[in-house]
Amino acid sequence: MEQLWAPWRLEYVQSAGKQDDCFFCVAAASDDDEATLVVHRGEHAFVLLNKFPYAAGHLLIAPYRHGVSFGGLDENEILEIHRLGAQGLDALAATYSPEGYNLGWNIGRIAGAGIPDHGHLHVVPRWGGDTNFMPVLADVKVIPEHLAVTRTRLAAAWPRTN
Numbered sequence: 001m002e003q004l005w006a007p008w009r010l011e012y013v014q015s016a017g018k019q020d021d022c023f024f025c026v027a028a029a030s031d032d033d034e035a036t037l038v039v040h041r042g043e044h045a046f047v048l049l050n051k052f053p054y055a056a057g058h059l060l061i062a063p064y065r066h067g068v069s070f071g072g073l074d075e076n077e078i079l080e081i082h083r084l085g086a087q088g089l090d091a092l093a094a095t096y097s098p099e100g101y102n103l104g105w106n107i108g109r110i111a112g113a114g115i116p117d118h119g120h121l122h123v124v125p126r127w128g129g130d131t132n133f134m135p136v137l138a139d140v141k142v143i144p145e146h147l148a149v150t151r152t153r154l155a156a157a158w159p160r161t162n
């Protein structure tokens with residue numbers, strides 16, 4: 001019975017389930033950034049476009065590790081996710097000139113998390129004419145640009161660091 005609760009067991013279960021059913025893990029392991037909509041890769045976390053964006057340029061910033069949410073991030077992940085968020089604001093500002101941004105974590109399915117087992121930060125650009133923070137996803141007016149084009153533009157505008 002004790003072995004069921006051993007930490008190594010939990011890690012095994014988390015890693016064993018990660019590849020097939022989690023698009024963050026698929027994108028993290030892929031070397032095709034265009035196909036997986038990865039905009040930028042850091043050391044501990046990476047940035048990709050939301051396939052179901054609330055607005056053009058809606059970014060998701062996730063740790064490479066599967067199975068951790070907001071409270072489970074380690075120090076390196078916390079720091080890099082914050083920095084990537086700030087870089088994302090710069091890239092969005094240079095590319096689309098939003099008038100504002102919403103940054104946030106959806107924790108649990110009831111809060112809107114599509115992939116609750118792989119925590120991620122949303123970065124949503126805002127313009128004066130757009131709808132509220134959670135607009136109807138079918139409202140194509142707020143998504144005038146193809147995702148692949150958006151990815152290419154933001155990747156090119158990503159600020160250079162060190």
Ligand SMILES: [Zn+2]
Pocket residue numbers: 018022023024025026065066067117118
């Ligand atoms: Zn995952």
